Amino acid sequence: MKTVKVGICGFGTVGSGTFNVLTRNAAEIAARVGADIEIAQIGARRDNPNCSTGDIPVSRDVFAVAENPEIDIVVELMGGTTVARELVMKAIENGKHVVTANKALIAEYGNEIFAAAAERGVSVAFEAAVAGGIPIIKALREGLAGNKVQWLAGIINGTGNFILTEMKEKGRDFADVLAEAQALGYAEADPTFDVEGIDAAHKLVILASLAFGIPLQFDKVFTEGISKIAPEDVNYAEQLGYRIKHLGIARDTGKGIELRVHPTLIPEKRLIANVNGVMNAVLVQSDAVGPTLYYGAGAGSEPTASAVVADIVDVARTLSAEPEHRVPHLAFRLESLSNHPVLPIEEVETAYYLRMSAQDRPGVLSKIAQILSDEGISVEALIQKEPVEGQDHVPMIILTNRTIEGKLSAAVESIQQLDAINGKVTRIRVESLAG
Amino acid sequence: MKTVKVGICGFGTVGSGTFNVLTRNAAEIAARVGADIEIAQIGARRDNPNCSTGDIPVSRDVFAVAENPEIDIVVELMGGTTVARELVMKAIENGKHVVTANKALIAEYGNEIFAAAAERGVSVAFEAAVAGGIPIIKALREGLAGNKVQWLAGIINGTGNFILTEMKEKGRDFADVLAEAQALGYAEADPTFDVEGIDAAHKLVILASLAFGIPLQFDKVFTEGISKIAPEDVNYAEQLGYRIKHLGIARDTGKGIELRVHPTLIPEKRLIANVNGVMNAVLVQSDAVGPTLYYGAGAGSEPTASAVVADIVDVARTLSAEPEHRVPHLAFRLESLSNHPVLPIEEVETAYYLRMSAQDRPGVLSKIAQILSDEGISVEALIQKEPVEGQDHVPMIILTNRTIEGKLSAAVESIQQLDAINGKVTRIRVESLAG
Numbered sequence: 001m002k003t004v005k006v007g008i009c010g011f012g013t014v015g016s017g018t019f020n021v022l023t024r025n026a027a028e029i030a031a032r033v034g035a036d037i038e039i040a041q042i043g044a045r046r047d048n049p050n051c052s053t054g055d056i057p058v059s060r061d062v063f064a065v066a067e068n069p070e071i072d073i074v075v076e077l078m079g080g081t082t083v084a085r086e087l088v089m090k091a092i093e094n095g096k097h098v099v100t101a102n103k104a105l106i107a108e109y110g111n112e113i114f115a116a117a118a119e120r121g122v123s124v125a126f127e128a129a130v131a132g133g134i135p136i137i138k139a140l141r142e143g144l145a146g147n148k149v150q151w152l153a154g155i156i157n158g159t160g161n162f163i164l165t166e167m168k169e170k171g172r173d174f175a176d177v178l179a180e181a182q183a184l185g186y187a188e189a190d191p192t193f194d195v196e197g198i199d200a201a202h203k204l205v206i207l208a209s210l211a212f213g214i215p216l217q218f219d220k221v222f223t224e225g226i227s228k229i230a231p232e233d234v235n236y237a238e239q240l241g242y243r244i245k246h247l248g249i250a251r252d253t254g255k256g257i258e259l260r261v262h263p264t265l266i267p268e269k270r271l272i273a274n275v276n277g278v279m280n281a282v283l284v285q286s287d288a289v290g291p292t293l294y295y296g297a298g299a300g301s302e303p304t305a306s307a308v309v310a311d312i313v314d315v316a317r318t319l320s321a322e323p324e325h326r327v328p329h330l331a332f333r334l335e336s337l338s339n340h341p342v343l344p345i346e347e348v349e350t351a352y353y354l355r356m357s358a359q360d361r362p363g364v365l366s367k368i369a370q371i372l373s374d375e376g377i378s379v380e381a382l383i384q385k386e387p388v389e390g391q392d393h394v395p396m397i398i399l400t401n402r403t404i405e406g407k408l409s410a411a412v413e414s415i416q417q418l419d420a421i422n423g424k425v426t427r428i429r430v431e432s433l434a435g
Numbered sequence: 436m437k438t439v440k441v442g443i444c445g446f447g448t449v450g451s452g453t454f455n456v457l458t459r460n461a462a463e464i465a466a467r468v469g470a471d472i473e474i475a476q477i478g479a480r481r482d483n484p485n486c487s488t489g490d491i492p493v494s495r496d497v498f499a500v501a502e503n504p505e506i507d508i509v510v511e512l513m514g515g516t517t518v519a520r521e522l523v524m525k526a527i528e529n530g531k532h533v534v535t536a537n538k539a540l541i542a543e544y545g546n547e548i549f550a551a552a553a554e555r556g557v558s559v560a561f562e563a564a565v566a567g568g569i570p571i572i573k574a575l576r577e578g579l580a581g582n583k584v585q586w587l588a589g590i591i592n593g594t595g596n597f598i599l600t601e602m603k604e605k606g607r608d609f610a611d612v613l614a615e616a617q618a619l620g621y622a623e624a625d626p627t628f629d630v631e632g633i634d635a636a637h638k639l640v641i642l643a644s645l646a647f648g649i650p651l652q653f654d655k656v657f658t659e660g661i662s663k664i665a666p667e668d669v670n671y672a673e674q675l676g677y678r679i680k681h682l683g684i685a686r687d688t689g690k691g692i693e694l695r696v697h698p699t700l701i702p703e704k705r706l707i708a709n710v711n712g713v714m715n716a717v718l719v720q721s722d723a724v725g726p727t728l729y730y731g732a733g734a735g736s737e738p739t740a741s742a743v744v745a746d747i748v749d750v751a752r753t754l755s756a757e758p759e760h761r762v763p764h765l766a767f768r769l770e771s772l773s774n775h776p777v778l779p780i781e782e783v784e785t786a787y788y789l790r791m792s793a794q795d796r797p798g799v800l801s802k803i804a805q806i807l808s809d810e811g812i813s814v815e816a817l818i819q820k821e822p823v824e825g826q827d828h829v830p831m832i833i834l835t836n837r838t839i840e841g842k843l844s845a846a847v848e849s850i851q852q853l854d855a856i857n858g859k860v861t862r863i864r865v866e867s868l869a870g
Binding site for chain 1: 756
């Protein structure tokens with residue numbers, strides 16, 4: 001049996017997971033590929049105390065792996081976008097195939113990386129970059145290849161979903177759960193990437209390119225985090241039959257592509273509304289198959305390694321194949337990518353949950369309804385709480401029908417100027433996710 | 436751009452769906468494949484009044500398609516295992532690639548078909564044979580290629596799931612819902628294939644081969660239908676925190692492979708327990724990634740066509756590639772398939788729900804508990820109903836821990852011989868589906 005030689009660059013959580021999976025399941029993998037996958041070199045600045053690498057040569061210089069003439073596939077698991085980018089470009093330049101789990105790298109520099117890879121006739125595989133072990137890249141690029149994708153919506157950050165699940169199930173507040181998530185190791189010391197949606201935006205950009213055949217455009221994603229979600233919003237959502245999830249949403253409206261990450265009320269009966277804890281799921285609506293959903297672990301050592309190894313298997317199988325026999329990096333062939341515009345958030349169409357503190361006297365509701373109506377927005381549901389003794393303001397919650405964000409913003413601006421309204425109006429977008 | 440020529444054999448629901456998807460999404464598909472997919476011939480005994488085929492030559496003899504020297508890919512969408520089998524073998528003999536949606540054909544004759552295809556160097560693709568438009572074949576063969584699969588459990592018959600969902604949500608009985616399903620066109624006039632689990636068994640056999648690297652062994656599946664599920668079982672299950680689903684389950688126990696289709700109590704909090712109506716889902720537990728779930732439409736014209744077209748795209752892309760660059764038909768290379776035995780149902784390990792009609796007097800429960808205990812079976816939960824006035828028997832429901840089916844059968848035999856027990860003991864298997 002022939003041997004395919006891989007070099008692993010970066011030997012932290014995912015690197016050691018990849019090492020362990022390739023080693024433990026070597027026989028099954030060889031029986032699938034028809035070749036032995038040999039880890040021929042590891043590039044890592046330091047040893048991993050949790051993973052012994054035996055006789056495998058370890059280089060402190062990751063570039064030595066990209067320069068090693070024996071290596072067929074360079075596996076980039078370092079993270080970051082500076083050294084990782086240089087390494088991937090060097091590996092491509094040297095005619096090596098690349099497997100990476102690096103979502104930031106693909107989202108921000110994928111266009112140039114794929115162009116270089118196409119020129120050199122090599123593959124760059126990145127299944128692990130989105131939703132960890134869920135084979136969602138493969139589903140979008142290949143499994144749904146007969147479809148026009150209409151929209152997709154994903155829970156693609158486990159930390160955020162863990163926080164929202166705890167807030168819902170235990171009535172806890174955001175800061176409290178975040179502190180626990182940090183203690184458990186789910187959240188980084190600087191949680192901005194996770195809770196402000198930057199990590200999800202990286203993944204969404206990749207999914208949207210595969211779904212709609214557009215270049216990667218990370219700078220055009222609208223991103224809103226979950227740090228402002230209050231426990232009462234979680235409660236009111238529940239009373240209305242909804243759950244709050246932090247979703248990455250991409251939609252082809254015909255006029256352009258919506259690309260947005262934000263907290264979203266979704267009907268509790270949807271399967272994706274019941275994806276809890278650190279788990280990830282992506283719901284894809286397509287014209288032929290209708291809705292399909294893909295669920296699994298979105299992070300972690302071996303779940304991510306599962307995707308890395310699947311990529312290694314794919315690349316190993318087509319190592320000596322002509323490039324035309326491989327699946328295009330962004331699902332569509334480079335020359336077929338479209339210049340469909342990404343819509344600014346003001347032009348996005350969605351429904352809204354509004355919460356405000358309103359004076360409890362006749363006429364207030366009618367004023368609010370008039371302002372909404374002037375913008376063409378109608379009210380789908382309303383909760384107005386009984387006043388607590390001694391308080392003259394009560395919480396008022398409104399669900400609107402679908403409208404354009406710009407109109408909603410104008411209405412909210414006017415509502416906030418009413419004397420009867422205290423402070424700011426809280427707004428959370430609402431999606432039915434109906435097929 | 437080059438052209439790949441396909442011939443569609445069978446022009447009913449799925450055939451016309453495939454025609455429609457290939458025609459409507461031709462531009463997107465070509466941009467993915469790098470080739471135009473041309474429907475060069477249709478073989479069908481009669482026209483489809485719902486689908487106009489324009490200028491495409493139609494032959495009344497499907498074998499004319501397999502003999503047509505212009506055709507690259509024969510798409511078999513006729514169903515059945517007689518003419519379809521001959522057609523597929525003829526197409527392979529003529530060096531054509533094959534795409535089929537025919538689960539019975541693959542489950543019962545796949546071994547001989549794949550052997551012939553390997554010998555001739557052609558592909559036989561069958562994504563549409565399991566769970567319609569869900570890309571589950573691709574997920575198992577490629578997406579999870581780094582994993583050892585431990586078990587899988589699927590809702591893989593939409594008719595059965597529709598019936599169980601209606602029974603649960605509306606308290607209706609089996610016969611009543613079945614009649615409605617037949618009126619709606621979900622169920623065939625002869626519903627045996629669906630409700631007795633034969634259709635699910637065909638699909639399970641295919642999934643199990645891909646997961647565990649064993650040959651297709653349809654004759655070894657244990658199959659039990661849903662026709663004996665009573666409304667009270669649905670209710671008691673709910674009281675115990677469970678839902679009843681008709682599952683296909685395959686598990687590698689180390690001693691052998693379990694292959695079984697039967698009604699199953701599963702915890703209501705599992706995502707798959709919330710897959711309702713005609714929808715399908717497959718839950719796969721693997722060693723590296725843990726649990727992953729795949730959800731979507733398991734039948735219907737365009738959902739099934741979605742899978743057929745994905746296969747056409749895969750085959751078209753590797754048309755001129757060496758066979759070694761293609762994914763093996765059964766995930767593992769033919770020479771690597773194992774002879775791991777399939778376990779008889781008596782050796783299967785699972786937990787049980789038992790319902791019996793017991794005399795309401797002291798000592799009965801202790802006798803039952805003693806019989807179970809003598810077989811090493813302990814009781815996890817018990818419901819004993821208050822007697823209705825004038826009746827001396829009450830329903831007694833027992834959940835057992837996990838045991839070997841043979842032992843449970845012996846215990847049930849003994850319980851049925853007790854004077855205090857009226858009639859037969861109802862048994863339904865219980866799975867936690869925990870990762």
